[in-house]
Every structure is written in structure tokens, then in C-alpha cells.
Amino acid sequence: MRLGGRLQAAIEILTDIETRHRPVPEALKDWGLSHRFAGSGDRGAISNLVHDALRMKLSHAFIMDGGTPADLAVATLLRQWGISPEELTASLEGDKFAPEIPSVELLSACLARDLGQAPAHVRADIPEWLVASFERAFGDDWEAEAQAMTARPPLDLRVNTIVTDRDQVLAGFEGQGASATRLAPNGIRIEAGEGPQRQIAATSEVNFAGGWFEVQDEGSQLAAGLAGAEPGEIVLDYCAGGGGKALAFAAMMNNDGRINAYDADRRRLAPMVERIRRAGVEIIDIKERPFNLAGLEQAMDRVLVDAPCTGTGTWRRRPDAKWRISEKNLSDRTADQDKVLDDASVYVRPGGELAYVTCSLLPEENTDRVKAFLTRHPEFETISLKQRWRAAVADPDAPVPYADQNLGLILSPRRTGTDGFYFAGFRRKL
Known part of the structure; x- marks a missing residue:
């Protein structure tokens, strides 16, 4: 054509x-x-x-x-x-x-x-009603942050260190523009093409079938790293979906320990079966139904809540979603987030940690939910994130991307070169 x-x-x-x-x-x-x-x-x-x-x-x-x-x-x-x-x-x-x-x-x-004569939300290419939320999240930088969401996203891969290392995977993509990610220690990035250029089909590679890597945005890789799972621990991925972060945990834990993967919509768990097999993971137990979690109360070293959200952080990949979001969507998601945090928190042992992650940039879904959770659950306290960030990233000079009032971290295309993600961590008091 x-x-x-x-x-x-x-x-x-x-x-x-x-x-x-x-x-x-x-x-x-x-x-x-x-x-x-x-x-x-x-x-x-x-x-x-x-x-x-x-x-x-x-x-x-x-x-x-x-x-x-x-x-x-x-x-x-x-x-x-x-x-x-x-x-x-x-x-x-x-x-x-x-x-x-x-x-x-x-x-x-x-x-x-002169685009400078256009209203701010037009210059930023976001719905007008979300301007106040972006201002709360990013202050004077909100417009530049929104504009950064209009670029094409790269293709990011997470190397499965259970079976290989990053150098081997990079060698497999020689000549295809692959390079090591700046922040994620086991990530590989292939930048988006220009104009009509297509992104490569990484999942058609032989090495993908061999379990060498998974497709996973660098921000999602960092969120898993910030949760800090360690070998020998017992972990619950409470909103596991297709299992991307559970698989990342398995690699971080060197296949040593136990990961329980649960999702309220058990149909979303189905792809995990093949992904577990392909990756050579031996420590993930898929929990299909709520009663499968019986007996895990206050027994988990770490619980991850990758909460349902509006997905504003993924607008580069799903730009049509930007124009479908409504105030009702946001209200529904915040109610879901409060409930899932409450439900998941019962599985954290004394001294254990609860990680809260969204792929949203909106404070209504992020810092506001953290404040509300702490009010409802005084038995939890926030964890210090500066040291956790330094341990999770490959670049020791990368600035800590604090959210408003230093309450959690917020990743974005402009700040970290990733999709938009929010991360907050809690510890159950002894």
C-alpha cells in the first residue's frame, strides 16, 4: 500500500x-x-x-x-x-x-x-477535568509530564536470571537496537521506531520460547524490585494477573522460597501456567479462589498489591483509554483500591511488608489511598524508600522519584523513562 x-x-x-x-x-x-x-x-x-x-x-x-x-x-x-x-x-x-x-x-x-495560545489541557493532551490531579501529582512540571505521555513507548524486556544473564540475551538481539536499561538491573530496551517503522516481535524469538526473557516495562520491573523479595521468603502476590511480577520475584529469590499468586478474577491467572513452565520457575503456587488463601493470615513475609486502577500511567501504550476515563471510573477504582488493601493486609506477618503498586499517575489512586490506609490501619507504618530505591536500581546516581509529600515513589516517562507507576511500602508493626 x-x-x-x-x-x-x-x-x-x-x-x-x-x-x-x-x-x-x-x-x-x-x-x-x-x-x-x-x-x-x-x-x-x-x-x-x-x-x-x-x-x-x-x-x-x-x-x-x-x-x-x-x-x-x-x-x-x-x-x-x-x-x-x-x-x-x-x-x-x-x-x-x-x-x-x-x-x-x-x-x-x-x-x-501557535499552540501556546491553546488551553493548558490541550497543550498537554489530557482531559481537562484531570488537570487538577496532574498539578497535585507534579506541581509546576505537570504539563511537561503529561506531554511526555504522548510519545511512543519502547519495548522493554526482563531477563530471566534463573536460566541466563543479560549479556546473553543482548547478544541474541544483536543488530536489533537492544541495549541495557538504565535503571532496571536485568532489563533490556528496544526503542520505538519512527513513522511507519514497526516494533520487533520479541515473543516470536526462539530465546523467548526458551524462557530467557519476558516482556515487561522497566517501571514494572522496578516496582517488583522495590518490593524487595528475598530468597527463602514466603510471598503473596495478591493481584497477580498474568504473573509478571510473580515471575520477577521468582528470579529475585533464585527459585528459593514460596510465592502464592492470587487474583480475584481467576481467569487472568490462566496465562501464568505456561509462563511458569517456560521460565523454569518452581516456587509459584497459583491460588484460584479465596478459600485457597485460608491459613496464610499473618504468615507472609511480603504481600504485593498491584491494585486495579485507571491505567493513566499506560497512556503511551493505550492512548484510547485517555479519552474514555471518567470521574466515575476514578471513583470506582479508588473504592476497589481501599478494599484490596484492606483484604491483602491480613496476610502480612508482624514485621512483614505490604507493597502497594498502581500503574496510575493520579494522587487520588496513590498518595490519597496511602493516607487513608494508614488511618484505617494504625498497625502499619510506611517504610523508608530512599535505601530501597538505591538497592533496586542499577544507576546509583538516579534521583529518588518521590511522590507528593515524599509519600511513596512515582515513576513516569519524563522522570524515569518508564511507564507511569506508583509505589508505596508499609510494614506491620511488631
């Missing part, structure tokens, strides 16, 4: 997402099934166009003086892909599959618009 066909496809998919309120993956999949002639390179380029357009939806609409799917897709090519109005017009000329676009003169006038 030429650029015109790819542009038209992106417009059709964006229209489908807007009119039918569909998640991006579903819309992309359906388009691909009905256009089987499109090759993998075409599908990758179209996916990039759609995701890029949604990452900067508001500022694109301001520049174009209109927010139609066509406006967004054209603005993406101009502003994010670096194609000039003249180049774009020339590329589409004579292409019967290309949509009609404004003239070179009009496109140039759009690009000349």
Missing part, C-alpha cells in the same frame, strides 16, 4: 473507534480481517498512525482547527511523522485510494498556528 491507502485506512479505523466507542485493538483487528490484502508492514504503519493520532488528539485538533478523524490522521503525518505539506501532497497525487486533504497553503497555515 502507498501512503494514501494507509492514510485512508487510518481515517476509517479512527472513525470506527469514535462512532462505535471501540477499543483500538478491536478496530484494528476487524479492519485487518476485512482487508486481507494488506501486508504486515501496512498493518504496522496503519496501527502506528492510529495510535499516534490518539496520543495527541487535542493538540492535533487545535492545530487543524477541527477534530475529525481525517484532521487527526493528517496532523499526525505532519507533526509526528515529520512529513511536510509539500511532501504529503506530492505523495498522495495520483493515488486513487488516497483521501482528499487540504491544500499545501492551508496545511502550512495550520502548522503555523
Whole structure:
């Protein structure tokens, strides 16, 4: 497909997402099934166009003086892909599959618009009602933090040290742009491509099948490291999902100890079975139902709560979620977070630790929940995070990314080069 066909496809998919309120993956999949002639390179380029357009939806609409799917897709090519109005017009000329676009003169006038005159939330490309939350989280830096969420995310891998080391995995990706992560001691990063360039399919590698690595954002790797699981301990991953952090714990513990993996939605645990086998992990027990946790009360050295949240920290990867979030979503999630913290805390032994993690940047889900938990549970106290941070990261000079009032840590694309994560730790008093 030429650029015109790819542009038209992106417009059709964006229209489908807007009119039918569909998640991006579903819309992309359906388009691909009905256009089987499109090759993998075409599908990758179209996916990039759609995701890029949604990452900067508001500022694109301001520049174009209109927010139609066509406006967004054209603005993406101009502003994010670096194609000039003249180049774009020339590329589409004579292409019967290309949509009609404004003239070179009009496109140039759009690009000349002063984005500095736009409202702050438009410059930041976030819903207006979330400005106050971002200001609370980041102070005067909130706009730059939000803008950093509009970039494409890298592909991060966690080396499974049970079976190999980082040098071996890096050698396996020679020539594919892989490098060691700056903060996560066992991480590997492959930066995102530009324009139509696709990210590599790491899970198709032979070494993936051999259990050498898992796909896991560097921020998630750091959250597991901050929880601090050690060999010989008994651990509970209370919101285990697909098991990414439980697998990271198993490697940190050198396959020595016991990890109990539980999730209220037991269907989410199913992928863990194959992941455990592939990784050579021997210490994870999957707990499907609440009664499987009987007898573990006040017996765990560490409990991890990777809480359900709005996912604002993952907006680079799921930009459509940025425009679906509502105040009701936030209210529902904070109620869930309070409950899951209360429920999980009963399993922490005296002197043991409870780790609270979200992939959110909002203080309503982070520091506010920590304060509320401490009020409800005076038997717990917060742990010092400076030393824990120094032990978890590979770069000894990396500044500690404290959250508001130093109550927990907040990772973000701008601060740490990772997805957005929050981490807080508690200890049950003796």
C-alpha cells in the first residue's frame, strides 16, 4: 500500500473507534480481517498512525482547527511523522485510494498556528477535568509530564536470571537496537521506531520460547524490585494477573522460597501456567479462589498489591483509554483500591511488608489511598524508600522519584523513562 491507502485506512479505523466507542485493538483487528490484502508492514504503519493520532488528539485538533478523524490522521503525518505539506501532497497525487486533504497553503497555515495560545489541557493532551490531579501529582512540571505521555513507548524486556544473564540475551538481539536499561538491573530496551517503522516481535524469538526473557516495562520491573523479595521468603502476590511480577520475584529469590499468586478474577491467572513452565520457575503456587488463601493470615513475609486502577500511567501504550476515563471510573477504582488493601493486609506477618503498586499517575489512586490506609490501619507504618530505591536500581546516581509529600515513589516517562507507576511500602508493626 502507498501512503494514501494507509492514510485512508487510518481515517476509517479512527472513525470506527469514535462512532462505535471501540477499543483500538478491536478496530484494528476487524479492519485487518476485512482487508486481507494488506501486508504486515501496512498493518504496522496503519496501527502506528492510529495510535499516534490518539496520543495527541487535542493538540492535533487545535492545530487543524477541527477534530475529525481525517484532521487527526493528517496532523499526525505532519507533526509526528515529520512529513511536510509539500511532501504529503506530492505523495498522495495520483493515488486513487488516497483521501482528499487540504491544500499545501492551508496545511502550512495550520502548522503555523501557535499552540501556546491553546488551553493548558490541550497543550498537554489530557482531559481537562484531570488537570487538577496532574498539578497535585507534579506541581509546576505537570504539563511537561503529561506531554511526555504522548510519545511512543519502547519495548522493554526482563531477563530471566534463573536460566541466563543479560549479556546473553543482548547478544541474541544483536543488530536489533537492544541495549541495557538504565535503571532496571536485568532489563533490556528496544526503542520505538519512527513513522511507519514497526516494533520487533520479541515473543516470536526462539530465546523467548526458551524462557530467557519476558516482556515487561522497566517501571514494572522496578516496582517488583522495590518490593524487595528475598530468597527463602514466603510471598503473596495478591493481584497477580498474568504473573509478571510473580515471575520477577521468582528470579529475585533464585527459585528459593514460596510465592502464592492470587487474583480475584481467576481467569487472568490462566496465562501464568505456561509462563511458569517456560521460565523454569518452581516456587509459584497459583491460588484460584479465596478459600485457597485460608491459613496464610499473618504468615507472609511480603504481600504485593498491584491494585486495579485507571491505567493513566499506560497512556503511551493505550492512548484510547485517555479519552474514555471518567470521574466515575476514578471513583470506582479508588473504592476497589481501599478494599484490596484492606483484604491483602491480613496476610502480612508482624514485621512483614505490604507493597502497594498502581500503574496510575493520579494522587487520588496513590498518595490519597496511602493516607487513608494508614488511618484505617494504625498497625502499619510506611517504610523508608530512599535505601530501597538505591538497592533496586542499577544507576546509583538516579534521583529518588518521590511522590507528593515524599509519600511513596512515582515513576513516569519524563522522570524515569518508564511507564507511569506508583509505589508505596508499609510494614506491620511488631
